[in-house]
Amino acid sequence: MNTYAIIALVCAAVVLLLVAVGVVIALRKRGKHSPHAEQERVDGQSAQPSRQGADEGGHGAQPRAPAGQASRPDQTGPSPSQSVEEPESSSSRMTRLRAKLAKSPNPFGKALFTILSKDHLSESDWEDVEDTLLRADVGAEASEQLVDELRSDARVNGEKDPAAVRAMLREKLLAMVDNGQDRSLLASRPGAAKPSVIVMVGVNGTGKTTTAGKLARLFVADGKSVVMGAADTFRAAAADQLETWGSKVGVPVVRSEREGADPASVAFEAAQQAKDSQADLLIVDTAGRLQNKANLMDELGKIRRVVEKNLPVEEVLLVLDATTGQNGMVQAKVFAQAIGVTGIVLTKLDGSAKGGIVVSVQRELGVPVKLVGLGEGPDDLSAFDPESFVDGILGAE
Numbered sequence: 001m002n003t004y005a006i007i008a009l010v011c012a013a014v015v016l017l018l019v020a021v022g023v024v025i026a027l028r029k030r031g032k033h034s035p036h037a038e039q040e041r042v043d044g045q046s047a048q049p050s051r052q053g054a055d056e057g058g059h060g061a062q063p064r065a066p067a068g069q070a071s072r073p074d075q076t077g078p079s080p081s082q083s084v085e086e087p088e089s090s091s092s093r094m095t096r097l098r099a100k101l102a103k104s105p106n107p108f109g110k111a112l113f114t115i116l117s118k119d120h121l122s123e124s125d126w127e128d129v130e131d132t133l134l135r136a137d138v139g140a141e142a143s144e145q146l147v148d149e150l151r152s153d154a155r156v157n158g159e160k161d162p163a164a165v166r167a168m169l170r171e172k173l174l175a176m177v178d179n180g181q182d183r184s185l186l187a188s189r190p191g192a193a194k195p196s197v198i199v200m201v202g203v204n205g206t207g208k209t210t211t212a213g214k215l216a217r218l219f220v221a222d223g224k225s226v227v228m229g230a231a232d233t234f235r236a237a238a239a240d241q242l243e244t245w246g247s248k249v250g251v252p253v254v255r256s257e258r259e260g261a262d263p264a265s266v267a268f269e270a271a272q273q274a275k276d277s278q279a280d281l282l283i284v285d286t287a288g289r290l291q292n293k294a295n296l297m298d299e300l301g302k303i304r305r306v307v308e309k310n311l312p313v314e315e316v317l318l319v320l321d322a323t324t325g326q327n328g329m330v331q332a333k334v335f336a337q338a339i340g341v342t343g344i345v346l347t348k349l350d351g352s353a354k355g356g357i358v359v360s361v362q363r364e365l366g367v368p369v370k371l372v373g374l375g376e377g378p379d380d381l382s383a384f385d386p387e388s389f390v391d392g393i394l395g396a397e
């Protein structure tokens with residue numbers, strides 16, 4: 001093979017190589033636009049909005065308006081990303097909680113009805129009536145009085161129509177529960193101070209903080225402006241708990257960052273702030289305390305005194321846990337002496353079969369039950385309504 005032939009062969013090989021490289025590059029370029037690759041790109045883009053969707057769902061971790069309720073624009077405390085809830089309206093709450101109260105486990109009315117509907121009441125039946133009342137925490141004195149009244153009522157022995165016996169029992173129970181006292185909160189009465197102050201007191205764990213939060217919602221639902229004071233500086237989480245309640249409905253909470261700070265100074269600050277901001281209400285939460293700890297009880301007196309440097313303390317609500325029964329009575333008396341109690345909040349009535357405490361606490365303290373807690377839901381706090389309560393304990397007709 002001569003030199004020219006070799007050069008020609010090399011040239012041909014180079015040309016072939018260049019053509020092959022060109023084809024490979026062209027194929028690769030086309031490959032990038034293949035339907036499969038296009039699908040991947042589209043999927044990649046569609047994944048973006050779906051992640052955004054997940055983020056929107058993720059707002060569930062932040063405060064949300066309860067189902068069926070609208071969010072309000074942020075007005076006071078919360079950051080712009082937080083929605084402010086609109087608490088349930090008073091009328092809707094009353095209807096819902098009346099139905100709930102009617103279903104609450106208070107079997108003593110039904111037990112009494114069963115005994116009193118018998119044809120002949122023996123001595124042991126009357127003892128059963130009294131036992132039933134005592135077990136329901138009606139208290140010894142009130143139980144005895146009710147039994148005496150029932151025994152001397154001719155209708156009990158003469159009347160065997162169940163509807164008539166029920167009506168008679170309803171009348172007697174209502175007379176025991178409804179002593180004619182005004183149960184409205186002082187803050188809701190005409191001529192109330194502004195800001196009107198409510199101090200929450202009680203032993204540990206009765207539901208003071210929860211009730212303070214629910215109460216704030218109740219006033220917000222009625223269009224009032226509220227400030228809360230976290231004077232429970234003893235339990236580390238109490239101020240955070242109150243702040244969570246407040247932030248959901250745009251209620252500012254005055255607190256100390258220091259655990260164990262002087263509760264009276266927090267209460268003083270809160271009163272100052274409520275006054276400066278011309279709020280309608282100041283709700284002060286205090287630490288749970290045992291009624292036999294004299295220094296803690298003195299502290300309550302001090303809280304009251306310092307608040308009164310700025311504002312009159314119109315209402316002191318003693319929060320009692322309905323499930324603790326007659327123990328609550330001892331507490332109630334000591335608190336009434338230490339700070340002066342204007343009303344009772346009976347919490348956890350949803351979980352108690354001992355509604356009779358309503359009767360004993362009112363009798364022995366001369367203070368009305370103003371509110372009842374009927375659950376852990378944010379709007380499960382209701383004004384106490386004697387008729388619904390008695391209908392609840394007697395059960396449906």
Ligand SMILES: Nc1nc2c(ncn2[C@@H]2O[C@H](COP(=O)(O)OP(=O)(O)OP(=O)(O)O)[C@@H](O)[C@H]2O)c(=O)[nH]1
Nearest residue numbers: 204205206207208209210288347348373374375376
């Ligand atoms: N079922 C039911 N639970 C309630 C009610 N009120 C409060 N609770 C619950 O009772 C528990 C104690 O409530 P808190 O508000 O922390 O009690 P507290 O009195 O502030 O507690 P201390 O500050 O430790 O004295 C919580 O689990 C509440 O959810 C109610 O009406 N019904």
